[in-house]
Every structure is written in structure tokens, then in C-alpha cells.
Amino acid sequence: MNNSDKPEINQLYADDPVAADRVLWGRQSHALSRRGFLKKSGLVAMSTALGMTIPFSRFMPAGLIPAAFAAESAVDQIPGKDGLIVLNNRPVNAETPAHLLDDSVTPNSRMFVRNNGIPPENVNPETWLLEIGGESCERPVSFSIEELRQRFEEVTLQLQLECGGNGRSEFAPAASGNQWTTGAIGCPSFTGIRLRDVLNYCGLKADAEYIGYYGADTHTSGDPDRDPISRGVPIGKAMERETLIAWQMNGEDIPMQNGYPLRLICAGWPGSVSGKWLNRIVVRDQLHDGEKMAAPSYSVPKQSVAPGSRVPNEDMKIIESMPVKSLITFPQSGLSHDLRERMIIRGHAWAGDDQLSGVFLSIDFGATWIPSALQSASNRLAWQDWETWIQFPEPGYYEVWARAMDARGKSQPMLVPGWNPRGYLNNACHRIAVQVV
Ligand SMILES: Nc1nc2c(c(=O)[nH]1)N[C@H]1C(S)=C(S)[C@@H](COP(=O)(O)O)O[C@H]1N2
Ligand SMILES: [Mo]
Secondary structure (H helix, E strand, C coil): CHHHCCCCHHHHHHHHHHHHCCCHHHCCCCCCCCCCCCCCCCCHHHHHHHHCCCCHHHHHHCCCCCCHHHCCCEEECCCCCCEEEEEEEEEEECCCCCHHHHHCCCCCCCEEECCEEECCCCCCCCCCEEECCCCEEECCCCCCCCCHHHHEEEEEEECCCCCCCCCCHCCCCCCCCCCCCCCEEEEEEEEEHHHHHHHHHHCCCCCCCCEEEECECCCCCCCCCCCCCCCEEEEEHHCCCCCCEEEEECECCCCCCHHCEEEEECCCHHHHHHHCEEEEEEECCCCCCCCCCCCCEEEECCCCCCCCCCCCCCCHHEEECCCCEEEEECCCCCCEECCCCCCCEEEEEEECCCCCEEEEEEECHHHHHHHCCCCCCCCCCCCCCEEEEEEECEEEEEEEEEEECCCCEECCCCCCCCCCCCCCCCCCCCHHHHCCC
């Protein structure tokens, strides 16, 4: 499926998605939220649009828009980044197409960017200070980066960072915010020191509950008194061995957009707790009350709600660990494949704070699942690589779906999970389109 034979149904979806749905599914409701079966005329229309048969069409879930029709976005240039899709220019937000996340360790050039404010300029790592304080800190101290390096044990860990809003674009009705598809995730290797060593050095008072971070970025309004974001984690998460204050990513300076010269990494939780351009950490005797800590930011309804509901803030709870998820990074969606050959397929899977128990693949819209080989993680909170191969039974249009399961038996939903007002935590199965010829 190269662009020239991209079906005109793309255009139909672009022009009028409701009409496109009606053509295919015979009902006028939003994609992915209906029940029912593909009408015969819908199947004909869909096959015609795809230019090929759909061998497992009988298993297609109602309302499914074939992955082949996924919208394509323009690629912009961000200095130091390669092939990222820019969702917003001010502040800069850019995601990585799935096939560019194929490396086991995400290169600096392919790490997504999620900025809430305007990054600092003219950063000088020699004069940079990290201040540790707050009401529950025994001994407030300011450290230069050099002092941090000298005083504390250096560690290098591979750590996954996923934005809480990754996958938001699939929610219907649409949730406001950056319309991330699948690319607000990465798993680079970070070098720095453990936050807990620094906190132990400064001393935690008995009532210490939470830490909060501040960064050197500025509010988009230009108001110097407003923070773009200041989030944090409970002391338990802050004291984990994997929670780092890092100055290197993949053995190089952290890229400017990713928090140069110093950042916090609390992997497994929404990326928003991993403060960039880090210059202050406060130890709090209560839930940190910095910018974007309170609902509805990074919060979801305590009870599931109907799509489109208004949810009062007091009925929301703050997101902690991210859910189990996986990504197909090879091959790229939309490629054509020779029926006689096996197709190698691979990607990564992760489970927030938790462990994975397996990754499974389906080529028949979820009717049957094939277990995949899973590599071990480099360390806790690093994604795991998986790889397997597939033999297709006949020519036609296929989707390959990947589904990971965590150690507690929770697995990814096949289609979009619980709608929530801000569009967080979409861990639906990733799927790619394959044309078998
Ligand atoms: N100071 C600061 N830290 C921040 C942010 C920010 O805007 N400012 N964005 C947060 C969010 S929402 C995410 S998802 C991650 C993104 O990290 P990245 O841009 O390095 O991918 O950084 C977090 N840390
Ligand atoms: Mo985020």
C-alpha cells in the first residue's frame, strides 16, 4: 500500500468520518464504540477501498477502522531529532512513529518530546544548581552537577518513559490535549545518581510524604510567577533504586528538548513526573501541590464513566503506574509481504511498575493469539523486546495485533479502554496493516 494506491476511502474518512462509517458499518455512530457486524455491502466497500480481500473479515470487531486508513501527519524538523511528528510547535510536542522505535534502546534522536512550557535557553551546566529543600527536608542543600557526581554513586539504567496521554487520539469523543497516537514512549539509557541517595544525604523528616520537582522552563504566557508544570511522586516511589537524577542519556548530554542538563526519571509512571531542566526538589509533608498535580490533570475517574461525561474533580484519582502496553516496531504498517515467506515481527512491551508475563500476536482480529518470544529486561522498569514470525494463510489484507499481559494477568484491551475526560491511559493493542500478495 504505497501512496499511489492508497484507497479513496482515506479521502472519505478525511472528508466525513461519519459518512465513511455509515458506508462501512451501516450505522451512524462513532467508530470503535459500536456493536454490530460489518454489513455485507460494508465489507464489499471496505475490500474495494483496500483493493484486496480481507481473509478474516468475519472476526473484524464492529466499528474497526482498518489500520491501513490511519491518518498520516506531516513530519517537521526539530534540531537533533530524526523523523518525529510534530503535534504542536509552541510548546514543542513531537512523537516518534512506531517503526522508528525499533531499537532496543531508544536513541536520543528518536526520543519523543513533551513540553508544557518553553525550555530554558543558554543553559550552563557548570553553574547549574539543584536545590533540595521543602518542609520535610532536614538539611536543605544546593548542589552543582559536579558536586552530585563527586558525592554520590553513579548509576546507568535503561528506563521507559511514556506520556500519560499517549494514545489520546483514539478516544471518542475526542479528549483535548496533544493528539498522541502511539509515539509518546521511549526507553533510553540514563546515567546519573539515585534520588534516594540525595534524599538520605539531606535527611527526610518522619512526616515526609511526597517529593515535588521544579524545572527551569517557563510558562507559555510569559508570566514568570507561573510554573508550566511541577509534579512529583510519593516518597516510596522517590526512594526506589531506579528513580534517578540524570545528566546523560545514552552516554551523551541529555538533548536540550529532553531536559538538558539535568532531569528526574521516575520510570513506569506518567512521563509528567520525570521533571526536565531540574533545578529544585522539595520534600513535602503532604501531596505535592505544584502545577498540574490536581485533578483533572493526570487524573482519571475513580469509577468508569460513559464517553463524553463531565466528571467532577473530586471523583477523579491521580494516575500512578502506567498500564501494560506493547508496540510493533517492525515491520512498518502498510507494507506489502510475500505470501510464501514468513514475516518477522517484533517490538517492545512494558507494564508500568509491574512485570510482564507475555506478549501475544493475532492476525485474525483477536480470534486467536500466538505467543511471542520475550527478551528479559536490562533492568526493572525497562521495556522488553519481543520477536516472532508469522506465516499468512492466503493473500489479502491483514492486521497484526500485539497484546501484552502483565504479571497480574491484566492484558491490553483490543480496542480503546475506559474513556476519560483528559484522554489518559489508552493501552489498546497496537496494530499494523499488512498487504499479503
Ligand atoms: N520541567 C518540565 N518537566 C517535564 C515536562 C515539562 O514540560 N517541563 N513535561 C513532562 C511530561 S508531561 C512528560 S510526558 C515528560 C516527557 O519527557 P521528554 O520530553 O523527554 O520525552 O517530561 C515531563 N517533565
Ligand atoms: Mo506527559
